[in-house]
Amino acid sequence: MLTAITDAFLSVLNPVSIGAILLGVPIGMVIGAIPGLGGTIGMAIFIPFTFTMPTAVAIPFLLAIYRSTTYGGSVSAILLRIPGTPEAAATLLDGYPLAKQGKAGKALGLMLYASMIGDVLSDLILIMLAVHIAKMAMKFGPAEYFALLVFSLSIIGTLTGKSIIKGMLAALFGLLLATIGMDPIIGVPRFAPLSIFELCKGLDFIALLVGLFGMSEVFIQADKEMAAFFGSTKIIEDSPNREDRRTSWTELKSQLVNIFRSGMIGTFIGAIPAAGGSIACWIARGVAERSSKHPEKFGTGSLEGLAAPEAANSAVHGANLIPLLTLGIPGNAPAAVIGAALMMKGIVPGPLMFQHHTDVIYSLYASLFIINAIIFTQAVSWFNRSARYFVSFPRGLIFPVVAIFCFLGTYLVNNSMFDVATMLIMGVFGYFLRKTGFPIPPLVMAFLLGGMTENRFRQALKISGGNLSIFFTSPLSLFFVVLTIIFLGTMTFREWKQRSKPTPKT
Amino acid sequence: MTQDSRIGIVIIGVALLLYFCLIPLGIEQPGAEWKGGIGVLKNVALSARLFPIILTIAIGVFGVSLTLGDLFKKRKMLRETSEPRMKIEYRTLIIIGVLVGYYLLLSRIGYLYATIPMLGILMYCFGMRSWIKIILVAVTLPLLLYLVLGKIMLMPLPTGILPMF
Numbered sequence: 326m327l328t329a330i331t332d333a334f335l336s337v338l339n340p341v342s343i344g345a346i347l348l349g350v351p352i353g354m355v356i357g358a359i360p361g362l363g364g365t366i367g368m369a370i371f372i373p374f375t376f377t378m379p380t381a382v383a384i385p386f387l388l389a390i391y392r393s394t395t396y397g398g399s400v401s402a403i404l405l406r407i408p409g410t411p412e413a414a415a416t417l418l419d420g421y422p423l424a425k426q427g428k429a430g431k432a433l434g435l436m437l438y439a440s441m442i443g444d445v446l447s448d449l450i451l452i453m454l455a456v457h458i459a460k461m462a463m464k465f466g467p468a469e470y471f472a473l474l475v476f477s478l479s480i481i482g483t484l485t486g487k488s489i490i491k492g493m494l495a496a497l498f499g500l501l502l503a504t505i506g507m508d509p510i511i512g513v514p515r516f517a518p519l520s521i522f523e524l525c526k527g528l529d530f531i532a533l534l535v536g537l538f539g540m541s542e543v544f545i546q547a548d549k550e551m552a553a554f555f556g557s558t559k560i561i562e563d564s565p566n567r568e569d570r571r572t573s574w575t576e577l578k579s580q581l582v583n584i585f586r587s588g589m590i591g592t593f594i595g596a597i598p599a600a601g602g603s604i605a606c607w608i609a610r611g612v613a614e615r616s617s618k619h620p621e622k623f624g625t626g627s628l629e630g631l632a633a634p635e636a637a638n639s640a641v642h643g644a645n646l647i648p649l650l651t652l653g654i655p656g657n658a659p660a661a662v663i664g665a666a667l668m669m670k671g672i673v674p675g676p677l678m679f680q681h682h683t684d685v686i687y688s689l690y691a692s693l694f695i696i697n698a699i700i701f702t703q704a705v706s707w708f709n710r711s712a713r714y715f716v717s718f719p720r721g722l723i724f725p726v727v728a729i730f731c732f733l734g735t736y737l738v739n740n741s742m743f744d745v746a747t748m749l750i751m752g753v754f755g756y757f758l759r760k761t762g763f764p765i766p767p768l769v770m771a772f773l774l775g776g777m778t779e780n781r782f783r784q785a786l787k788i789s790g791g792n793l794s795i796f797f798t799s800p801l802s803l804f805f806v807v808l809t810i811i812f813l814g815t816m817t818f819r820e821w822k823q824r825s826k827p828t829p830k831t
Numbered sequence: 832m833t834q835d836s837r838i839g840i841v842i843i844g845v846a847l848l849l850y851f852c853l854i855p856l857g858i859e860q861p862g863a864e865w866k867g868g869i870g871v872l873k874n875v876a877l878s879a880r881l882f883p884i885i886l887t888i889a890i891g892v893f894g895v896s897l898t899l900g901d902l903f904k905k906r907k908m909l910r911e912t913s914e915p916r917m918k919i920e921y922r923t924l925i926i927i928g929v930l931v932g933y934y935l936l937l938s939r940i941g942y943l944y945a946t947i948p949m950l951g952i953l954m955y956c957f958g959m960r961s962w963i964k965i966i967l968v969a970v971t972l973p974l975l976l977y978l979v980l981g982k983i984m985l986m987p988l989p990t991g992i993l994p995m996f
Contacts, residue, residue, distance in 0.1 A: 377986070490897045494842065494890065501849075501886045508858075508879035515879055516857040540930075547923040547957065722968060725953035728930060729946060732937070733976065733988075740987050742938050749934055753927060761838055779882045787877075 333687030336381055337695055345382045346692065349389025350699050354708050356390070357397025359718060362542070362727070363410045364394035365766075368662040369538045370727065372669075373531055373734030380670045380685060385692035387666055391659045392642050392693075393700050396440055399635060400709065403432045412638035415606035419623065419630035426626055430570030433709045435628055436635045438577055439584050441701055443636035446588040447595065447643030448693045451650075455679075455686075458651040462676035467784035468795045472805035474778045477598045477654045478771055479809050483816045484604070485764040492767050495758065499768035502528055503775020510783055523743040530665050531738045532747040533772060537765050538658070539731040540752025545759055546724045576628060583613050583629050584636040591637030595644025598656050598770075609637030643693060649674050650686065653777060658766040661773050669738075839898030846891035854883050926956050941991035942981075946973040 337343075349371075356367035367390045375383035398410030403420035416436065423432040465473065482496035483489045505516045506527025517524035587609035594605040613633035614623045623630040645656030646663070653675030655661035664674045672682050679686060735748040755765055789795035796802050858880045929952055936945035951969035959965050980986045 377984075490893050490900065494893045494897070497886055497890045497893065501883065501890070504883050504886070511877055511879055513859045513879050515883065516853065518857070544923050544927065547926045548920045719959065721954055721957040721959035722964070725950055725957055726968075726972065728953060729950055729973070729976075732930075732933065733942070733980070736937075736989055737980070737986055742934075742989070745934060745937070749930060752930075756923070761834065782882065783877075786881075 333684070333691040334695075336684070336688050337385060337691045339381075341379075342382050342385050342692070343695070345378070345386035346389045346696055346699050349386040350393045350696065350703050351708070353390035353393030354397035354400075354700075354703065357394030357399075357409045358401045359397075359723060360401060360407045360409050362394075362723070363398065364391045365658040365662065366538050366542055366727070367391075367394050368659055369531075369534045370730045370734055372662055372666055373535070373736075373738045375666060376669060376738050380667075380672065381688050383666055383670065384663065384685075384689055385696065387663060388689070388692060389696045389699070391663070392444065392639075392696050393703075395638055395642070396437070396700055396704060397708075399436050399440070399638075400433065403436065404429060412606050412634075412641075415610045415634035415638075416631060418610070419625070419627045422624070422626035423628075423631065426569075427566070428569040428626070430709070431568075431572050431576075432631060433704075434572035435576065435580065435632055437701065437704050437709075438572065439580070439587075439632040439635040440639040441697055442581075442584050443588040443591055443639035444642055444697050445694070446585065446636075447592040447640040448690070448697075449643075450592050451643040451647055451693075452690050455647055455651050458647065459676040459679040462652050465801065466799065467781040467788065468799050468802040469805070471778065471781035471785055472796055472799075472802040472809070473652065474654065474774055474781065476805045476809045476812070477648070477652075478767070478774065478778070479813055480598050481770050482767045483813065485766045488762060489813075489816055489820050491761075491763045495763050495765070496767040496771040499771025499773075500775045500778060502533070502768075503772045504779065509776060509780055523741070528747055528772075529735075529739065529741075529744045530773060531669075532735050532744040533751050534662065534665065534769060535731050535735050536748035536751025537755035537758075537769055539727060540748060541755030541759060541765070543724045543728045543731070544752065544756035546720060549720075580628055580632045583616075584632050586616075587613060587633040587636035588640040591640025592644040594637075595641030595656060596647045598648055598654055605637040605641050606634035609633040646689075650678060650689075651676060653774075655770055655773065658769055661766075661770050664773060835900070836898050839894050839896075839900075842894030842897065843891055846887050846894055849887040850884065850891070854880055854887065858883065922956060926953065929953060929956060937989045937991070939991045940993045942988040943973055943977050944991070944993050945989075946976075 352371070353364070353367055356362045357364065368387050371390060372387060375386055378386065395410060395412055398408055398413040399416045399420070401407050401409040402413035402417040403424050406417055406421040408414045408417050420432045420436065423429070478496050478500075479493070482492040485492055505524055507513070507517070507525055508515055514525050590609045590612060591605040594608065610623075610630060610633045613629050614620045617623065617627070617629050619627070619629075641657075645660040648654045648656045649660045649664050653664070653673065655664045655674075667674050667685075672678065672685060731748060731752070732745055735745050736742065738744060758765060758768070785795050786793075796806060860878060860880055929949065933945060933949040936949070939945075947969055950973060951965050954965045954969065977988065981988045
């Protein structure tokens, strides 16, 4: 195994892969710092450009964008009180007050250390656990796998968005869109009339992804007030006191327990499909506040309040890859993009990756650590100093450019104007979904898992001769079915109770 | 009737359309024994319609839940909370129209000639009013992308009837 790890590091430590990471990190940081964009949109825009890259270059490039957007989002949260990404919302509560006190440098420094430690922690756990989970997954038959997929989709549908029904509907529509094309078992066209023969190969995932995330965001931004397009925001000046512009070793040491605990919280939550950084950061912050000797300082510039959410939302990165690599189930939308990128290269994420593509797995592990190192060096060397200027980019410049990139990127995947039309239609569809409160991630992830879900279902039925009892007679399958029912029931009951509460009088 | 109820009704309509129209017309059922005008398969797992039908039924059920959930809300809550109506800015509709026009132009006149004016129009729609910045970005960025992607990386960009250099 040591030889494999060494080989993996050496395979990533080549000029082209390092160059891709060096390019991906600043792209991700800038995208993350600009409110309205984010890791998923950034990856969605650039994934088409990775089509011609080798796997050892494409995956590190996308991972670099993903990881560095979280960092970039936290920077704009601290400097401008505008979280660049949803995960940075908890960072803002103590990060911005610290910056207002002239301690922006201290806040950025502590945030960087907490992020790095959280990232490394979850990467190590990923490496230790993934192979064991994959071995367990190899014992799953079609019925067990189908039940697991239904459970995952129910989590994805309920935990993203404000309404369980809308989340589940989004997931169901994603599964339905995945049925367009040729039937995988008997090969008849489905929803693919002969006049539109391009539909026979199904909707392109990249076109769907870019449209639903990238193009819909362009339309959402177009809805905003004109003033929002002129990014003129007051830049906070640093204190002249040198101690306020950096994080001391004593301060970092005092936060290590908090950072490790928050990193573990982030790792655990990140391993659950759909439960990502935006949940982990709040839970970690809540735990830190309850465990703190000075909870009254939270919200006023507390170092604990800053370090906890940062460690947690960075720890989510590595953990999100656990279900993707071991089960083929993406942990969140960015992980779904990584999954799509792997499939573009002919590699199906799942337990068989650990048998047939161990070189890809180990290269991925190696690139995670290298990306962390490069984020650290780039943050310290230039980004922390210049981020305030990126955050002020006028939106009137950013989103038209995003739109053009969406068109160009989608076309470049298959040189198909049909895919571009799909992207545009999905963009309009995604816009209306978001306007009416439907979450996008369940739709995207269900689309990605749709083929696998249907295949497992029909394989199980073939084995049982059409008898549905196969899903209840297998102990593991029954376990996931019961878990799904309990989970959906609990979440539905909670939502019903929430909606039944009388609105407090103001 | 609230927005969610209206959406629920639309979703129920979509589910009925799928079940009675789109699935029977859009998905063949080869190998079925036609008994009384209904195709019956010996092995249901082989049916290409099975999974879409299950999904359609589930969508219909959730559509009914969405509609009824809103209808059964307590009256007090309905009085207290007013759901904001979905508002679509005219600017957004214009931008959608511009992008549809961009799509149509791309395949007809090619990437460079379509992107330069469209990027400028989009920037104006998004509120940029400095003509110097608009022209600078609208000309420079597409040219740069054309050179890097089309000429250096040799990626095929959309071409049309107008000649590229």
